[in-house]
Amino acid sequence: MDLEIDPLSPTPIYQQIRDRIVEGIARGELPRGQRLPSVRALAGAFAINPATVSKAYDLLRAEGLVVTNAKSGTVIAPAGDWTEAAAWQSRLRTLLAEARAHGLAEKQILDAAAHQLDTLSPVGSER
Known part of the structure; x- marks a missing residue:
């Protein structure tokens, strides 16, 4: 690792x-x-x-x-039920609010999110 x-x-x-x-x-x-x-x-x-x-x-x-x-x-851990989904949604909402508070437009936020998601995709996979 x-x-x-x-x-x-x-x-x-x-x-x-x-x-x-x-x-x-x-x-x-x-x-x-x-x-x-x-x-x-x-x-x-x-x-x-x-x-x-x-x-x-x-x-x-x-x-x-x-x-x-x-x-x-x-x-x-093996894949299983995700018990932290609500907490994740809350953190995501805060990140989106921060982006908006800094003046980013919706398209900029979505483009940035898509780019970051691409960097996390396993090699050889598609979103």
């Missing part, structure tokens, strides 16, 4: 880890059932506190994107 973290970013490192894993799942780079690095291994790779990685994994677990057990560690 190739994660890129920017220590100078205003986005907290735990959030960057969470976001990169979500993007990897969306692109098909992290298939269902794939084991993620252990908390200690990932923390060591980035020379960060293990609590930072734990926080990222905790978020992913709460969102139903990973599961953890003593035998297999933390793995990408």
